[in-house]
Amino acid sequence: MGAWLIYALLSAATAALVAIFGKIGLKDIDANSATAIRAVIMALFLLGVVAVQGKFHQLGEIVAQKKAMSFILLSGASGAASWLFYFLALKGGKVAQVGPIDKLSVVLAVVLAYFFLGEKISWVNALGVAMIAGGAILVALKA
Numbered sequence: 001m002g003a004w005l006i007y008a009l010l011s012a013a014t015a016a017l018v019a020i021f022g023k024i025g026l027k028d029i030d031a032n033s034a035t036a037i038r039a040v041i042m043a044l045f046l047l048g049v050v051a052v053q054g055k056f057h058q059l060g061e062i063v064a065q066k067k068a069m070s071f072i073l074l075s076g077a078s079g080a081a082s083w084l085f086y087f088l089a090l091k092g093g094k095v096a097q098v099g100p101i102d103k104l105s106v107v108l109a110v111v112l113a114y115f116f117l118g119e120k121i122s123w124v125n126a127l128g129v130a131m132i133a134g135g136a137i138l139v140a141l142k143a
Contacts, residue, residue, distance in 0.1 A: 019095045022087060031087040038087075039080065100139040107133045 026034055050056055063069055082105075089098040110129050113119040121129070 016099070019090065019099050023090050023095050026087060026091050031091040032084060035080075035083045035087045038083065097140045100136040103136050104133060107136075 107129050114121050
């Protein structure tokens with residue numbers, strides 16, 4: 001088992017906790033304000049991780065690389081929009097519905113990676129992506 005798989009499974013587990021903790025925390029508060037607070041907490045946490053790793057100096061190096069920084073900015077804006085929409089969806093919907101629909105991002109990522117990054121998709125991969133899409137929709141409808 002590669003390190004990437006362990007990290008991916010940990011990502012899935014902690015993302016599931018985002019939904020649960022977020023749904024509980026959103027009771028009687030504004031979703032956008034909650035998302036802003038979450039973003040600040042995440043930024044401070046991640047800056048702490050970078051500092052503990054002794055890589056704080058790399059932040060300036062990354063900022064100096066215009067192309068990389070441009071795409072990191074776009075990624076950050078996309079992530080922020082995703083969180084806003086996710087918390088708004090959690091505020092009004094059930095975790096059992098919002099979570100699976102949110103995971104359609106997996107399907108979209110694979111399709112976009114094919115078109116924009118030239119990543120190959122075998123028929124087995126395509127079948128898996130179709131099953132993820134179908135499963136997400138079925139779970140959300142039955143919730």
